[in-house]
Each structure stands twice: as C-alpha cells, then as structure tokens.
Amino acid sequence: MNEISDAYNELFERKHRENLAGLESSWIGDDMKKIAGYIDYTVKSIHALQMHSAVFTRVITHPNLLDALEDIMDTEDIVLHHTKAHVKPPEKGAPYLMHQDYHYFPHKKHTMLAVFLHLDDTTPENGGLAVYPGSHKLGPLKDYGVTDEKTGDSYHYVNPEKYPLSKAEPVLAKKGEIIVFSYLLLHGSYLNLSDRSRRMFLIQVRAADDEPTEDVHKSPCQGLVLRGNNIYREATMANRFTTMDKH
Ligand SMILES: O=C(O)CCC(=O)C(=O)O
Numbered sequence: 001m002n003e004i005s006d007a008y009n010e011l012f013e014r015k016h017r018e019n020l021a022g023l024e025s026s027w028i029g030d031d032m033k034k035i036a037g038y039i040d041y042t043v044k045s046i047h048a049l050q051m052h053s054a055v056f057t058r059v060i061t062h063p064n065l066l067d068a069l070e071d072i073m074d075t076e077d078i079v080l081h082h083t084k085a086h087v088k089p090p091e092k093g094a095p096y097l098m099h100q101d102y103h104y105f106p107h108k109k110h111t112m113l114a115v116f117l118h119l120d121d122t123t124p125e126n127g128g129l130a131v132y133p134g135s136h137k138l139g140p141l142k143d144y145g146v147t148d149e150k151t152g153d154s155y156h157y158v159n160p161e162k163y164p165l166s167k168a169e170p171v172l173a174k175k176g177e178i179i180v181f182s183y184l185l186l187h188g189s190y191l192n193l194s195d196r197s198r199r200m201f202l203i204q205v206r207a208a209d210d211e212p213t214e215d216v217h218k219s220p221c222q223g224l225v226l227r228g229n230n231i232y233r234e235a236t237m238a239n240r241f242t243t244m245d246k247h
Pocket of ligand 1: 128
C-alpha cells in the first residue's frame with residue numbers, strides 16, 4: 001500500500017507542478033452547485049495511471065485482485081476498460097451526484113465493474129462513496145446529463161430528486177480497502193469539508209465477451225487482457241490498429 005500511495009502522491013505532485021488547471025475534473029451544472037452548497041469545489045483527476053508508473057500496472061494485474069474478480073464475474077476472461085484517480089482535497093473536495101457509470105460507457109451485457117481502491121481512510125466527512133444498495137438490478141435509468149459547452153465534456157447522473165445523495169447509504173472504508181460494484185449501481189460521493197484529503201484509484205474491468213454499444217470513452221490500454229483470453233480480438237493485418245473487438 002505504501003508503494004502505491006507514494007507513487008500516487010509523486011505523480012500528482014509532479015503533474016500539479018506542470019499543469020494544475022489541467023487536472024480539474026469536477027462536474028458542472030446547477031444540480032452540482034446545489035449539492036456542493038454553492039462553495040467553490042474541486043477534484044483533481046489523472047487517467048490511465050499505468051501509463052505513468054509500473055506500480056499501477058502491478059495493481060491492475062495483481063493475482064489476488066484478479067482471483068476476486070474472477071469469482072465475482074464468474075469468468076476468467078477479464079479485460080481492462082480504463083483506470084483513473086481522483087483526489088478530493090480538504091475543505092472543498094467536490095461531491096458527485098448519484099449516477100450509473102453505464103451512461104459513460106454503455107456495454108451490451110453489463111459485465112462492467114468498478115474496482116474502487118481507497119488510498120485514505122474514508123467516511124462521508126472526507127468525501128466518501130454513497131450507494132443505493134441493489135439499484136444495479138433496476139437496469140439503466142433515465143440519464144440527467146449536462147454538457148460543458150466549452151469542452152464538450154458530458155456529465156451524467158440520475159434524477160437528483162428521486163435519488164438524492166442524502167438518502168444514499170454511506171460506504172466507510174479504510175486505507176487499502178477495495179469496493180467492487182457494477183457499473184449499473186447508483187453511486188455518488190459526498191463533499192469533502194474535512195481537514196483530510198480523500199484519494200482513490202479506480203479500475204474498470206469487463207468480461208471479454210461483452211462489447212460497447214457506443215463508440216465512446218476510449219483510453220490507453222483499453223482491452224488489455226488481465227486474465228484468461230479474449231477470443232474476440234481481431235488478428236488480421238487490416239485491423240491491427242483497431243481498438244474494437246470483433247463480436
Ligand atoms: O471520486 C468519487 O468519489 C466518485 C467517482 C465516481 O463515482 C466515478 O468516477 O464514477
């Protein structure tokens with residue numbers, strides 16, 4: 001854990017120095033402003049951490065993690081979708097409205113799982129996760145999204161009146177604990193008003209036999225086989241640069 005934490009801090013500190021503004025990833029919109037109590041909230045994000053340090057490659061390929069995922073997913077053919085990290089700083093760490101990750105990268109068979117590694121002891125006070133248990137069984141819900149006109153980035157969430165963050169169940173976790181959940185599970189997270197930061201590392205994985213229903217959310221190492229095989233992967237010269245599998 002200390003090796004992961006040190007590599008994570010070193011990466012964020014270096015990228016802060018290079019381009020702090022470029023790491024901003026907090027959501028926009030009136031619903032966000034409202035749950036953030038109209039303070040000037042922020043969250044810093046870096047994607048594809050395995051492209052920055054081998055420590056993260058070792059995390060995503062760790063045999064104990066893959067043993068657990070194989071049990072949960074009921075397949076040994078597991079591929080990477082993407083990784084990212086969020087740092088919610090003390091006193092102004094951004095909340096997240098309740099959402100399903102599905103809306104960001106929809107797939108046909110809904111095998112996608114979020115593997116949420118906590119790098120700090122986490123409670124609602126420092127911006128921890130909150131979930132609606134069992135909500136993954138509801139299937140994809142209506143998307144209440146907003147698009148940033150400047151960047152074109154879209155933010156997706158569900159009806160904040162029907163599924164408020166305040167009625168969700170808090171998830172408490174110790175540093176080093178991993179929470180695994182379906183990309184259909186309604187989840188969000190609290191504002192960090194405490195004096196502690198909240199760091200996390202997120203890995204999204206899917207079964208090899210699943211496939212995207214929209215051509216969105218491409219990222220480095222997508223499709224990397226973490227365990228087992230991917231029999232859907234193209235092998236012709238003509239398709240050697242494709243990121244999509246053949247189904
Ligand atoms: O960083 C967080 O607390 C939540 C992030 C999240 O829900 C997501 O990226 O889908």
